[in-house]
Amino acid sequence: MSLSPAALAALRQEYSERGLRRAELDPNPIVQFGLWLAEATVQQLLEPNAMTLATVDAEGQPASRVVLLKGCDDRGFTFFTSYEGAKGRQLAANPRASLTFWWGALERQVHVRGTVSKVSREETETYFHSRPVTSQLGAWASHQSEVLKDRAQLEQQFEQALSRFGEQEVPLPPFWGGYCLRPSAIEFWQGRRSRLHDRLRYSRGSDEPWLIERLSP
Numbered sequence: 001m002s003l004s005p006a007a008l009a010a011l012r013q014e015y016s017e018r019g020l021r022r023a024e025l026d027p028n029p030i031v032q033f034g035l036w037l038a039e040a041t042v043q044q045l046l047e048p049n050a051m052t053l054a055t056v057d058a059e060g061q062p063a064s065r066v067v068l069l070k071g072c073d074d075r076g077f078t079f080f081t082s083y084e085g086a087k088g089r090q091l092a093a094n095p096r097a098s099l100t101f102w103w104g105a106l107e108r109q110v111h112v113r114g115t116v117s118k119v120s121r122e123e124t125e126t127y128f129h130s131r132p133v134t135s136q137l138g139a140w141a142s143h144q145s146e147v148l149k150d151r152a153q154l155e156q157q158f159e160q161a162l163s164r165f166g167e168q169e170v171p172l173p174p175f176w177g178g179y180c181l182r183p184s185a186i187e188f189w190q191g192r193r194s195r196l197h198d199r200l201r202y203s204r205g206s207d208e209p210w211l212i213e214r215l216s217p
């Protein structure tokens with residue numbers, strides 16, 4: 001089955017749920033984000049902490065993919081990945097990145113822009129060892145973003161990691177860790193009727209307080 005261009009063009013959702021007023025926003029966007037994430041979690045959405053991470057390579061070519069948010073505090077938004085895969089190489093070349101959350105059931109989007117830096121090895125160790133052992137072995141088995149001959153090669157690499165570490169604690173791979181994106185702007189989007197959506201953006205210079213502005217949809 002495929003969707004005709006007319007059927008695709010006819011896919012249209014009228015948003016109605018609720019509005020977003022400047023007065024109801026917390027002055028701190030991280031607190032505001034926490035409130036929205038908690039509401040998304042209550043909805044029992046699949047992976048409410050999933051976010052699209054956009055990066056740019058040394059040639060200016062953008063790329064995006066979904067990763068999971070694993071921490072959010074005054075430092076910023078933290079996620080974990082391979083430092084040697086495509087996104088790791090892109091972030092090494094250009095630390096500017098953006099994150100987008102889409103919570104359809106709530107008719108909400110959050111868009112975050114900023115600059116990433118690596119989190120400490122200590123913080124990465126703590127997170128790595130909180131993961132299931134099979135996921136820890138999976139990090140060793142996968143040379144992220146590299147071409148595989150076939151599925152069997154990946155499974156063989158997993159078996160090699162399993163026999164290499166056996167019963168001992170799986171060490172943190174040197175090529176794997178966390179990034180924290182320090183936000184320079186965070187936009188909260190709430191769907192409204194007739195495409196007259198609410199968009200409220202917090203932005204700041206280096207050490208300035210947050211400025212909140214309403215954007216045209």
Ligand SMILES: Cc1cc2nc3c(=O)[nH]c(=O)nc-3n(C[C@H](O)[C@H](O)[C@H](O)COP(=O)(O)O)c2cc1C
Pocket residue numbers: 047050063064065066067068069079080081082085086087088144145
């Ligand atoms: C719901 C979901 C969650 C994901 N979470 C992560 C994650 O936290 N870290 C990660 O490295 N990849 C995660 N992935 C896989 C990435 O989307 C991507 O395929 C992988 O990181 C390789 O990206 P790259 O080749 O651009 O570096 C997730 C994928 C999905 C669909």
